[in-house]
Amino acid sequence: MEYDFLQQFAKRMNSVGMYAMLMKNSWQKTTWKTFDIESVEEQLNIIFSVLLYMMEQSLEEEICTIDDIAAYLDDICNHFFRKRYSFEQSNALADFIVNVVLSDEGRAMYFPCFDFEKKEYIDTYISYIENRVVYLEDQTKRTSYKLTDQGYNLILSTLEMEGNMKLSVHEMIFRMHLERSTYDRALEEIKHIFNLLQIRLQKNEEALNRIRRNALEYSVAEYQKLLEENLETIEHTQDEFEGFAKLVRKRTLELEQANINVKVLGKEDAKKLSDLQKIERYLQDALAKHQKILGMHFDLKELYTRELEQLSQMAMIKRFSLRKELFDKVIEHPGRLTNLEYFLRPLFMQDPKKIYNLNRCLEPQKAIRKEKEEETQELIEFDAKEFEAEKERKARKRLQKYKESLQMMLELAYIKKTITLKEIAGREAAIQKKIVCEVGIFKEIMVELIRNKEIDLVALQQEKKESFDDNSLQFHLQEMIYEIIKEQGWSATDIIVERMEPQETVTFENVPDRENALTTIRCSNVSITIA
Numbered sequence: 031m032e033y034d035f036l037q038q039f040a041k042r043m044n045s046v047g048m049y050a051m052l053m054k055n056s057w058q059k060t061t062w063k064t065f066d067i068e069s070v071e072e073q074l075n076i077i078f079s080v081l082l083y084m085m086e087q088s089l090e091e092e093i094c095t096i097d098d099i100a101a102y103l104d105d106i107c108n109h110f111f112r113k114r115y116s117f118e119q120s121n122a123l124a125d126f127i128v129n130v131v132l133s134d135e136g137r138a139m140y141f142p143c144f145d146f147e148k149k150e151y152i153d154t155y156i157s158y159i160e161n162r163v164v165y166l167e168d169q170t171k172r173t174s175y176k177l178t179d180q181g182y183n184l185i186l187s188t189l190e191m192e193g194n195m196k197l198s199v200h201e202m203i204f205r206m207h208l209e210r211s212t213y214d215r216a217l218e219e220i221k222h223i224f225n226l227l228q229i230r231l232q233k234n235e236e237a238l239n240r241i242r243r244n245a246l247e248y249s250v251a252e253y254q255k256l257l258e259e260n261l262e263t264i265e266h267t268q269d270e271f272e273g274f275a276k277l278v279r280k281r282t283l284e285l286e287q288a289n290i291n292v293k294v295l296g297k298e299d300a301k302k303l304s305d306l307q308k309i310e311r312y313l314q315d316a317l318a319k320h321q322k323i324l325g326m327h328f329d330l331k332e333l334y335t336r337e338l339e340q341l342s343q344m345a346m347i348k349r350f351s352l353r354k355e356l357f358d359k360v361i362e363h364p365g366r367l368t369n370l371e372y373f374l375r376p377l378f379m380q381d382p383k384k385i386y387n388l389n390r391c392l393e394p395q396k397a398i399r400k401e402k403e404e405e406t407q408e409l410i411e412f413d414a415k416e417f418e419a420e421k422e423r424k425a426r427k428r429l430q431k432y433k434e435s436l437q438m439m440l441e442l443a444y445i446k447k448t449i450t451l452k453e454i455a456g457r458e459a460a461i462q463k464k465i466v467c468e469v470g471i472f473k474e475i476m477v478e479l480i481r482n483k484e485i486d487l488v489a490l491q492q493e494k495k496e497s498f499d500d501n502s503l504q505f506h507l508q509e510m511i512y513e514i515i516k517e518q519g520w521s522a523t524d525i526i527v528e529r530m531e532p533q534e535t536v537t538f539e540n541v542p543d544r545e546n547a548l549t550t551i552r553c554s555n556v557s558i559t560i561a
Contacts, residue, residue, distance in 0.1 A: 040143040047141030088176040099124040213305035227319040234326040245337035425503040478507040485525040530555040
């Protein structure tokens with residue numbers, strides 16, 4: 031029997047698989063109980079709240095680190111979900127959702143979808159988010175997260191439809207609200223349209239980057255599908271949006287002329303005028319996105335064609351082994367050296383001889399000045415070993431600053447058992463200068479201390495005895511603490527780091543950054559206890 035309705039079953043199960051993998055990674059995880067989240071409903075609501083935040087950050091092309099997600103969770107959990115979390119708990123919850131639930135602890139996620147045409151299961155790769163390394167304003171290295179195409183589809187499928195149909199439906203609803211003068215609803219629809227165009231633009235950018243990396247990894251089917259989607263978007267978006275813009279300007283003018291003095295507009299009319307002005311701005315931005323998509327459409331065609339041509343030309347190049355085709359044959363028959371030019375000629379290809387063109391004599395002549403390099407040029411000697419040695423010396427010098435800052439902080443804590451940043455800010459200038467020697471160094475030390483919260487020195491010493499030292503020139507908090515404890519001979523067992531309540535602000539003034547520009551650091555008060 032023929033079951034035509036099962037032809038797209040694997041594609042349907044791919045969409046189901048995105049929800050199934052999310053439930054699998056979340057359900058029955060005991061970690062949720064540490065955040066007082068018991069039911070599956072609460073888990074899913076918080077997970078999708080995080081995914082929506084990541085989508086907004088991705089659409090706006092903003093950095094989205096674990097700290098940003100933690101701040102967002104801290105706000106919504108305290109105000110809406112009625113979960114009283116500290117910032118450390120919010121940070122731990124953000125780390126759990128991103129790295130365990132959405133990323134499955136770094137393991138590749140596959141969902142078997144049954145294909146009725148092939149009569150077998152096909153493992154479909156599932157990926158919600160991807161990450162990249164970014165550098166903040168103080169050159170601190172962090173990991174930023176954004177949604178993948180599957181992540182976008184997952185979120186959009188909860189409210190919108192898939193493909194270019196979404197754009198057409200939202201345009202139809204937008205037109206309907208404009209005709210009915212329900213401008214608040216029209217404003218929401220134009221925001222959806224703008225977001226869809228932004229996603230289309232990002233999809234083109236990702237396709238360009240994939241083709242630049244390796245054109246063979248970008249299949250012809252993907253290329254054809256993207257071109258068709260772009261053409262469909264370009265075909266009707268330009269005329270539609272220009273018509274919408276004219277209609278919005280007309281409605282705005284009518285509303286302003288009906289109420290000559292804008293200051294005495296009624297509350298309802300003022301709201302309509304404000305919505306119309308916002309709609310007009312979104313339409314202008316959408317038209318700009320449309321032009322970018324149009325330009326990228328042609329760039330994509332040109333780049334894909336050029337890359338494939340270059341790859342085909344490389345495949346046509348005939349290669350040979352010098353030893354087999356030249357050396358061995360010359361040794362067998364030395365007389366063949368007379369034909370050596372056939373091998374060496376390509377290495378000495380010269381420019382073609384110039385032929386004087388008489389027609390150029392009759393043309394107006396312009397002064398042509400060519401900048402010629404002087405034969406006597408300054409020779410710059412470059413020694414790779416010296417360069418690496420200098421680079422290593424600078425890295426060791428900077429690592430020493432980390433060590434001196436952390437050692438002074440731990441010495442004060444060891445003497446007093448507990449030391450706070452507020453107490454450090456009240457100490458002598460020499461001690462402050464040694465601890466807060468540079469903005470980036472001090473910030474990275476405090477971030478790592480707060481993140482670890484409690485360090486078991488006994489377990490740390492046992493771990494270091496059983497491991498090898500890799501002599502890394504990067505800052506690693508626990509390795510440096512072990513080194514300091516070992517040098518000082520302290521008999522401590524634990525280091526505990528806590529934020530002080532109520533939260534106070536501690537200020538350190540005239541702190542140099544990496545370029546020696548002085549700045550002021552304001553941070554929360556933190557206590558460091560050595561037991």
